[in-house]
Amino acid sequence: MAAAQDSPLPLPPAVEKELAAKASNVTEVTLGKNMLGFAAKFMNGKDEDEAATRKLIEGLQGIYVREYEFDKEGEYSLEQIEQLRKYFETSEWSPIVRERERKNRETTDVMVKLVNGESHGMFVLEAEPKDLTIVLILGPVKMEDLSKLKGLGGLSALGDVEKDVKPAKKGGGE
Amino acid sequence: MEHEELDDFERELKVALERRPAPPSLKQRVMDRRGQRRRPQTTLIWMRLAATLLIVALLGGGLRWGLQQREERRQGEEARRQVITALRITGRALNQVNARLAAHSRGGE
Numbered sequence: 001m002a003a004a005q006d007s008p009l010p011l012p013p014a015v016e017k018e019l020a021a022k023a024s025n026v027t028e029v030t031l032g033k034n035m036l037g038f039a040a041k042f043m044n045g046k047d048e049d050e051a052a053t054r055k056l057i058e059g060l061q062g063i064y065v066r067e068y069e070f071d072k073e074g075e076y077s078l079e080q081i082e083q084l085r086k087y088f089e090t091s092e093w094s095p096i097v098r099e100r101e102r103k104n105r106e107t108t109d110v111m112v113k114l115v116n117g118e119s120h121g122m123f124v125l126e127a128e129p130k131d132l133t134i135v136l137i138l139g140p141v142k143m144e145d146l147s148k149l150k151g152l153g154g155l156s157a158l159g160d161v162e163k164d165v166k167p168a169k170k171g172g173g174e
Numbered sequence: 175m176e177h178e179e180l181d182d183f184e185r186e187l188k189v190a191l192e193r194r195p196a197p198p199s200l201k202q203r204v205m206d207r208r209g210q211r212r213r214p215q216t217t218l219i220w221m222r223l224a225a226t227l228l229i230v231a232l233l234g235g236g237l238r239w240g241l242q243q244r245e246e247r248r249q250g251e252e253a254r255r256q257v258i259t260a261l262r263i264t265g266r267a268l269n270q271v272n273a274r275l276a277a278h279s280r281g282g283e
Contacts, residue, residue: 029260031253039253057257065260097271099278108271126267133267135260 015083016066019076019132025069032062033139060139066132073105073129081127084134085109088123105129112141 020026031039036057043054057063070076088111097110106128113121119142124135 027259027263029256029263031256031260035253036257038250039257042247042250042254043257053257053261063257063260063264065263067263097275099271099274106274108274110268110271124264124267124271126270133263135264135267137264 015080018080019066019068022070022075023068023132024071025067027065027067029063029065031064033060036060036063056142060137060141062136062138064134064136064138066134068132070130070132075130076127076132081107081125081132084125093121093123113138 020028040054040058043050045051045054068076092113092115093111094114095109095111097108099106099108101107107125108127109123109125111123112119113123118140120138120140122135122137122141124133126133126135
């Protein structure tokens with residue numbers, strides 16, 4: 001999928017290129033503030049999901065999604081994952097989910113950017129042996145708004161994640 | 175008597191038919207009148223041309239506006255589709271996170 005690039009990707013570009021080169025399937029979505037505002041204009045206010053999506057994206061600074069699918073295992077290294085993770089290991093970002101399953105080589109990270117106690121960004125890094133998903137949402141992310149998006153592949157799960165995991169939680173694999 | 179009348183008539187005729195040079199302003203007056211007679215036709219042509227140009231400009235502008243609107247709508251739909259794709263992927267990733275957490279919770283109990 002072609003990316004609508006109107007702002008630079010706030011991820012290490014070298015890692016992104018390496019991953020894209022090895023993946024058999026790449027989905028890239030880069031939507032900056034302007035593009036989100038533009039897209040919001042084309043969302044039907046009568047449709048419940050679209051109205052909720054519109055409300056959600058109107059205040060956001062950007063949505064960056066990368067989904068890589070690999071033909072075989074071991075196409076990306078743990079070091080690459082670590083580089084991505086370290087990019088967000090700053091005082092601004094707080095981990096709410098941190099899970100490592102060494103046996104299955106699966107890792108999950110969910111971090112939120114907190115500004116004055118409010119969520120101003122979300123980073124999700126979901127790594128499986130043959131799949132890698134990176135989601136970065138910048139701007140005020142209201143969990144209750146996300147939970148209203150029931151038609152969008154179960155985005156309401158985010159609300160559940162927040163309810164289930166208040167402090168950073170480590171999985172059974174680590 | 176009759177002969178005298180004829181002489182008078184002949185004299186008058188001679189005077190009347192005598193070749194006289196045209197006054198110097200005549201040519202200018204004739205040309206001016208000719209120009210005045212032609213002006214309405216020229217004005218009409220210019221008006222028609224201006225009206226045609228205006229119609230062409232309006233049609234061109236309308237067509238361009240229509241194409242711009244169509245292109246903007248196409249780009250907007252594409253942006254909207256990308257937002258939905260991004261949110262779907264986000265939802266899928268979060269569902270997996272949720273499922274794993276639920277599995278661990280069950281395992282821990």
